[in-house]
Amino acid sequence: MSINRQIHLVSRPTGEPTVDNFRLVEAPLPAVQEGQVLVRNHYLSLDPYMRGRMSDAKSYADPQPLDQVMMGGTVGEVVESRNPAFKAGDQVVGMGGWQEYQLVDASQRGVLQKVDTTHIPLAAYLGAVGxxxxxxxxxxxxxxxxxxxxxxxxxxxxxxxxxxxxxxxxxxxxxxxxxxxxxxxxxxxxxxxxxxxxxxxxxxxxxxxxxxxxxxxxxxxxxxxxxxxxxxxxxxxxxxxxxxxxxxxxxxxxxxxxxxxxxxxxxxxxxxxxxxxxxxxxEHMQLWPEALKELGMMVATGKLKYRESIADGLAAAPEAFLGLLKGRNFGKQLVKLV
Amino acid sequence: MSINRQIHLVSRPTGEPTVDNFRLVEAPLPAVQEGQVLVRNHYLSLDPYMRGRMSDAKSYADPQPLDQVMMGGTVGEVVESRNPAFKAGDQVVGMGGWQEYQLVDASQRGVLQKVDTTHIPLAAYLGAVGxxxxxxxxxxxxxxxxxxxxxxxxxxxxxxxxxxxxxxxxxxxxxxxxxxxxxxxxxxxxxxxxxxxxxxxxxxxxxxxxxxxxxxxxxxxxxxxxxxxxxxxxxxxxxxxxxxxxxxxxxxxxxxxxxxxxxxxxxxxxxxxxxxxxxxxxEHMQLWPEALKELGMMVATGKLKYRESIADGLAAAPEAFLGLLKGRNFGKQLVKLV
Missing domain, CATH: 3.40.50.720 (NAD(P)-binding Rossmann-like Domain)
Structure with a gap:
């Protein structure tokens, strides 16, 4: 059985969050079951909204549970699939969380989406086209x-x-x-x-x-x-x-x-x-196709520009996230895993 | 030549307004010219927005000019008309201001509107149907x-x-x-x-x-x-x-x-x-007909209820207005002139 490295939220911040609110954890990676897809996450997305989820104050979304993988958007590549809609090598975007691998039941609609990287870089699906x-x-x-x-x-x-x-x-x-x-x-x-x-x-x-x-x-x-x-x-x-x-x-x-x-x-x-x-x-999923169409076209034709700040390796995620909250990033903050 | 009694704004309030910001003035009432209509105001409307106009701070409307008749809505009766669209005895709603008579060029659209008091009391055109x-x-x-x-x-x-x-x-x-x-x-x-x-x-x-x-x-x-x-x-x-x-x-x-x-x-x-x-x-005049239709129907059929606080005589207007700002009125604040 392989090992999956993850970042968990282990405590809630009082005031400014610190790296001590997070912990790097090694978890076993179970075998892929019927209907499931195993994805190697290539990039994690770090976004300001995650700060809100670290708190348990009443808000529009449930708080991030303690001692579980930090939630978040990811792009990656399918490494093993027991779901007919996906095959190894597919590039996908999903909510894989702060971890190296995600194992998902891909039959739930919207959990994992195949993306085309012919004209649009994979990481852009976490930013300008995401x-x-x-x-x-x-x-x-x-x-x-x-x-x-x-x-x-x-x-x-x-x-x-x-x-x-x-x-x-x-x-x-x-x-x-x-x-x-x-x-x-x-x-x-x-x-x-x-x-x-x-x-x-x-x-x-x-x-x-x-x-x-x-x-x-x-x-x-x-x-x-x-x-x-x-x-x-x-x-x-x-x-x-x-x-x-x-x-x-x-x-x-x-x-x-x-x-x-x-x-x-x-x-x-x-x-x-x-x-x-x-x-x-x-809350406005019905408009995403129209939005992504315009954004994808603009990125593919060079009309929508963006910059990325890329932290290297899963362990760097907490520090990169805290930097984002202080505006230390320049453009879209990502964590590169592969 | 007759006399027209008016309330002028003579100074701007610093903080809370007082009766000293107003003055009762007697002005001559000129003869009615071709195209003009002379209206005897029966009720003045007192409204909170008037407080904003007493100040000269930048706002959505020009300030009330000093030493002129306080602006405001009125209902009344035409006493003399040299305009073919109106005749003596017509009940009208307009922006007659805080004065006993208004003399207006009634050919300007919207300046004066005839109203039907068969099922709706005249004063309601300053309140529920106004x-x-x-x-x-x-x-x-x-x-x-x-x-x-x-x-x-x-x-x-x-x-x-x-x-x-x-x-x-x-x-x-x-x-x-x-x-x-x-x-x-x-x-x-x-x-x-x-x-x-x-x-x-x-x-x-x-x-x-x-x-x-x-x-x-x-x-x-x-x-x-x-x-x-x-x-x-x-x-x-x-x-x-x-x-x-x-x-x-x-x-x-x-x-x-x-x-x-x-x-x-x-x-x-x-x-x-x-x-x-x-x-x-x-700023939404295009919706007034639809609104007035529903409001008029509801008032005429007793489905829209309201109460009026009525001050008596023009000289009472400043005090009644200050009371309105303090919530001393009960329902629509009017000043009865006739």
């Missing part, structure tokens, strides 16, 4: 729905989601303005991703300064905002928002460790007749 | 859009808008829960307007207490909320909100004097996948 890409697509097209000439702002703009938001906005003729941390990320957002402007929030620790930067980057005001951060960024954007502006609320990473992040002036929702809508992309 | 009614209708049907069995909460529930919101929600099979100030208003909301429950916010000055009251009144959680007040009420509602709940943001009277009214936990928008939308009913 959950982060569809998240960007949903918030931009279903909530913000920008018209040509409108201005769309996105926080965490160099990330897997934010980068796609701006490029999708540009593809629709909108002005795209990013907010990111540090000159390197901002340069990348403008020069490589093609945003019209990017604000380095580390240069603007005070609301007044951030407001001035937004005014300069968005001379016509803000019509749409894709929120990944919350806190002062959200307050500042609301103060520069135009009438009938829309905010897609995707994440509020500034409050993930339990810090209070009040919205300073909710009366602006009324004054500016704004719409603010929270969403979770997994 | 701007407040349409406000309730818009927020309820276009933003909250409750399904039968869902729970809808409305603050300022005994007021002209709030009372209609609950009754329109009940007509759609929803559970209606009001929030109002004092036992008399709460009793009226339940016993006369037919809400399922009403919470007296004066009995719940602490968030914890208000949360417990909401839990009791809304055992299935909250699916829709119509916000007229803001502040702690909004925070508490968000904490009891169900997944995919909708908030129609109509007013935030708790912040009208410039008090900060932060939203405590905006992350709930994401956790509960909420939609929050601000609106101003005058």
């Amino acid at each position: 959950m982060p890409g569809v998240t960007a697509w949903y918030g931009l097209t279903q909530i913000i729905n920008p018209k040509a000439g409108e201005t769309v702002v996105v926080s965490a703009a160099s990330g897997a989601v934010g980068g796609a938001v701006g490029q999708l906005a540009k593809a629709r003729g909108a002005r795209a303005v990013g907010i990111a941390g540090g000159p390197d990320k901002c340069r990348y957002v403008v020069e490589e991703l093609g945003f019209d402007a990017c604000i380095d929030y580390k240069e603007h620790r005070e609301l007044k300064s951030l407001l001035a930067a937004l005014k300069q980057a968005c001379p016509q005001g803000i019509d749409g905002h894709f929120e990944n951060v919350g806190g002062m960024i959200l307050d500042a954007v609301m103060m520069r928002a135009n009438a009938f502006s829309r905010i897609a609320m995707c994440g509020m990473i500034s409050g993930y460790n339990g810090e209070p992040i009040p919205m300073m002036a909710p009366q602006l929702i009324l004054v500016n007749r704004m719409k603010i809508e929270g969403f979770i992309v997994s | 701007m407040p009614g349409v406000t309730a209708w818009y927020g309820l049907t276009q933003i909250i859009n409750p399904k039968a069995g869902e729970t809808v909460v409305v603050s300022a529930a005994s007021g002209a808008v709030g009372g209609a919101v609950g009754q329109l929600a009940k007509a759609r099979g929803a559970r209606a829960v009001g929030i109002a100030g004092g036992p008399d208003k709460c009793r009226y909301v339940v016993e006369e307007l037919g809400f399922d429950a009403c919470i007296d916010y004066k009995e719940h000055r602490e968030l914890k207490s208000l949360l417990a009251a909401l839990k009791q009144a809304c055992p299935q959680g909250i699916d829709g909320h119509f916000e007229n007040v803001g502040g702690m009420i909004l925070d508490a509602v968000m904490m009891r909100a169900n997944a995919f709940s909708r908030i129609a943001m109509c007013g935030m009277i708790s912040g009208y004097n410039g008090e900060p009214i932060p939203m405590m936990a905006p992350q709930l928008i994401l956790v509960n996948r909420m939609k929050i939308e601000g609106f101003i009913v005058s």
Whole structure:
């Protein structure tokens, strides 16, 4: 019997999570049963939403159980199949978790999906052509729905989601303005991703300064905002928002460790007749095919660019995840296993 | 030449407004010119939005100019017409302002509308079958859009808008829960307007207490909320909100004097996948005919109930308006001039 190395969550964080919340565990790998598929995971996806699941506070998803494999998206290759829908060598995307192998009953619909890597790299199915890409697509097209000439702002703009938001906005003729941390990320957002402007929030620790930067980057005001951060960024954007502006609320990473992040002036929702809508992309599966079609085409033709931060080996996953929460990654954070 | 008594705004409030911000003025009443109509105003409408216009802070509407007649809705009777569309004796609704007579160029579309008082009292065109009614209708049907069995909460529930919101929600099979100030208003909301429950916010000055009251009144959680007040009420509602709940943001009277009214936990928008939308009913004129048709039918058949607080005579308008801002009115606040 082979060995499967896994990362378990062994305790819940109080405040900021640490590597001690995780443990590397060696588990036996059972034989493949009828209907099952054994997948060698090539890449793990690390995503901000996982921070929420580490806590057991009431939220939209059940918490990650303790002493079990951390949940998460994966891409990999089928090594053994006793399911007629899959064969060894198939490239697949699934929710394999933080482990080297996953053994799944592949007859459950959606548990494992074959992907075509002719024009799209395998890892992209965890990023631009996966959950982060569809998240960007949903918030931009279903909530913000920008018209040509409108201005769309996105926080965490160099990330897997934010980068796609701006490029999708540009593809629709909108002005795209990013907010990111540090000159390197901002340069990348403008020069490589093609945003019209990017604000380095580390240069603007005070609301007044951030407001001035937004005014300069968005001379016509803000019509749409894709929120990944919350806190002062959200307050500042609301103060520069135009009438009938829309905010897609995707994440509020500034409050993930339990810090209070009040919205300073909710009366602006009324004054500016704004719409603010929270969403979770997994609740809109019916739109994934349409989203993936556009995203896949854009990646295959080089019109949707992205960058990856790749940690090496399963043991590096916890540290890489904590770095992601602090914005140390640059683009999509992955862990490479093979 | 006759005399027209008017109330002017003569100064802007710093903090709470006072009667000294207003002045009673006697102005000459010019002769009626070709195309004009002279209307004797029978009732003035007093509405919370007027507080916003007293300030010159940036908002969705221009501020009320100083040393001019306070703007506002009116109903009255044509006393002289040199416009073929109107004749003496016509009952009309318009924006006549805080004055005894209005002289208007009635050829401008929408400035003056004839109304039928066969089944609907004239004053109702300032309330349930007027701007407040349409406000309730818009927020309820276009933003909250409750399904039968869902729970809808409305603050300022005994007021002209709030009372209609609950009754329109009940007509759609929803559970209606009001929030109002004092036992008399709460009793009226339940016993006369037919809400399922009403919470007296004066009995719940602490968030914890208000949360417990909401839990009791809304055992299935909250699916829709119509916000007229803001502040702690909004925070508490968000904490009891169900997944995919909708908030129609109509007013935030708790912040009208410039008090900060932060939203405590905006992350709930994401956790509960909420939609929050601000609106101003005058920007949706295309829906008024549909709204007024339903509201008029409900009033004429006794299915939409309301109460009026009537101040007597033009000079009483400022004091009545200040009382409205403090919730001293009971139902629609009017000033009777004739």
